Amino acid sequence: MEEQTQRAGECDFPNRTVEEVVDCYADMVYRIALSKMGNRPDAEDIFQEVFLKYMQKDPCFESEEHRKAWLIRVTVNCCKLFWMNPFRRHFAPLEEAPEEAFCEMDQEEQGIYQEVMRLPSNLRVVIELFYYEELSVKEIAKSLSISEANVKMRLSRARQKLKLNSDQWHMD
Amino acid sequence: MDTDKLRNTLGKIHPDRALVERVKSYQAQRAFFAMNRRKLYRIAYGMALVFVVILAAGIYRGYMEKEPGEEPSVIRAGDETREQTGASRVESQNALTAACFLEDQEAYVYENQRIILLDECTSEKVEIIITNPEEGMVCYTSGRADLAALFPGLFQNEPVLSEEGQRQAAVLVYRNGAWDEKLLGILEGDQAEGVIPEEYLEKILEFAR
Incomplete structure (x- = not known):
């Protein structure tokens, strides 16, 4: 606690407790992890790892946006590192079983969820960041370390696959 | 597909509540280990030192027993x-x-x-x-x-x-x-x-x- 108070004094932006941060960003981190990993057990592993890193590093942030960007970036990096593990490189799914939908979803939402989960992971994460986290193309490009043109292309492909209504595209 | 529906669907993805609570409890565990880390390091250092001393004594004793001729003549009588x-x-x-x-x-x-x-x-x-x-x-x-x-x-x-x-x-x-x-x-x-x-x-x- 002393350490935290001291660090809070060093930062311009007041530090929040870990509990507050977990409550605030748990859904976001989990959604990104799920969209990158494609299955819940791996997403849960990544979820834990991201918040463990947050506790270990205890970084200083200038704003809430800064904190959010840090968490998105770390989640994406953790997902990349997960597959870089030589042990996991030899993993392959036994069968292409559809990911089970969440119980709160109705019939239609379950269908949408299954469609989203059928997308390749690089398209899924862009959809998640753009439509739910409402990040701009520029912010997504920065978070994923890809070009803006690449983000736009991925969004376009994802929309085509999901058959999203073209009049509802909000690309800035 | 409607983007609002897509947004609603994505909004219903939540991590398991137990998982969130478990992650929150890591902070308390971490604080405990951080507090005792220095003590643990000292204990580990002490044990390592004792091990090294015992090892050195064993090697020295083995050396003395194997090559006694090279040692000086000393009598240790009472x-x-x-x-x-x-x-x-x-x-x-x-x-x-x-x-x-x-x-x-x-x-x-x-x-x-x-x-x-x-x-x-x-x-x-x-x-x-x-x-x-x-x-x-x-x-x-x-x-x-x-x-x-x-x-x-x-x-x-x-x-x-x-x-x-x-x-x-x-x-x-x-x-x-x-x-x-x-x-x-x-x-x-x-x-x-x-x-x-x-x-x-x-x-x-x-x-x-």
């Missing part, structure tokens, strides 16, 4: 011997007479370079390892070391005794004008078991006559 015999530490290296004054001691050969002394009064066993009998004796004793100088030159690495060794053994076996039957019996027993060479006892007896 002060009691010197007090009773009046012999100095240096003199006691070659003083067979020192042992002869201690009437209640019985000595017999156990190995070529090892003597076990048995005190009949206290039934105490004293083990003496003679590592360099050529240049006096290097003795490492446990318990009483009164008779560290009992067999100087007697138990050498060579199977055949030196002349000095034979003379000293003969004095011990045949002392005060009579045979020491007990010691003679022990030597005969050792000869029968092959602990000492065959010509060992013959030479001693011949010398005594």
Whole structure:
């Protein structure tokens, strides 16, 4: 606690407790992890790892946006590192079983969820960041370390696959 | 597909509540370990140090036992011997007479370079390892070391005794004008078991006559 108070004094932006941060960003981190990993057990592993890193590093942030960007970036990096593990490189799914939908979803939402989960992971994460986290193309490009043109292309492909209504595209 | 529906669907993705609670509890666990980390490091450091010291002592002891010839000739006899015999530490290296004054001691050969002394009064066993009998004796004793100088030159690495060794053994076996039957019996027993060479006892007896 002393350490935290001291660090809070060093930062311009007041530090929040870990509990507050977990409550605030748990859904976001989990959604990104799920969209990158494609299955819940791996997403849960990544979820834990991201918040463990947050506790270990205890970084200083200038704003809430800064904190959010840090968490998105770390989640994406953790997902990349997960597959870089030589042990996991030899993993392959036994069968292409559809990911089970969440119980709160109705019939239609379950269908949408299954469609989203059928997308390749690089398209899924862009959809998640753009439509739910409402990040701009520029912010997504920065978070994923890809070009803006690449983000736009991925969004376009994802929309085509999901058959999203073209009049509802909000690309800035 | 409607983007609002997509957004609603994505909004219903939540991590398991138990998982979130577990992650929150990590902070408390981490605080505990951070608080005790320094203590844990000290304990680990201390244990490592003790291990290194024990290892070094073991290696040194092994070295001493394997290559005794290279070590300096030192006799580590108890002060009691010197007090009773009046012999100095240096003199006691070659003083067979020192042992002869201690009437209640019985000595017999156990190995070529090892003597076990048995005190009949206290039934105490004293083990003496003679590592360099050529240049006096290097003795490492446990318990009483009164008779560290009992067999100087007697138990050498060579199977055949030196002349000095034979003379000293003969004095011990045949002392005060009579045979020491007990010691003679022990030597005969050792000869029968092959602990000492065959010509060992013959030479001693011949010398005594």
